[in-house]
Amino acid sequence: MSKISYEVIEHLAVLSENPKGWKKELNLVSWNDRPPKFDIRDWSPDHSKMSKGLTFSNAELTQLKKTLTEIDI
Template sequence: MPAEYLKSIGVLSESSNGWKKEVNIVSWNGGDPKYDIRSWNQDRTKMGKGVTLSSAEIEKLRELLG
């Protein structure tokens, strides 16, 4: 599942083993850019499970969180 990183938004947290939970704008497999939240190891060779959200879903999430 190749990802093209378009923009790094920021790091939400970092675990004691060095993995970082990041928010990025990513294009998966050449698709439309989406917001992506997932954990990555230090050199981004391994990733954890994550969630990918469209711009509309991010706006809805903002509404829900107030």
């Protein structure tokens, strides 16, 4: 199994933190030297480990933002 490489290009926000110090973050991340995408996932305190997460292109994040403004939360 090949190793996945990543680079956090820009840290945008911490959405939450659990008691063990892991933080759910919104970041701009380049995966395997590809163009960066918006990424939401939990990260360990030193960013050496991560959970499964979601990645969004600019168009997808724009649509998500539009949808969130239209729904009653």
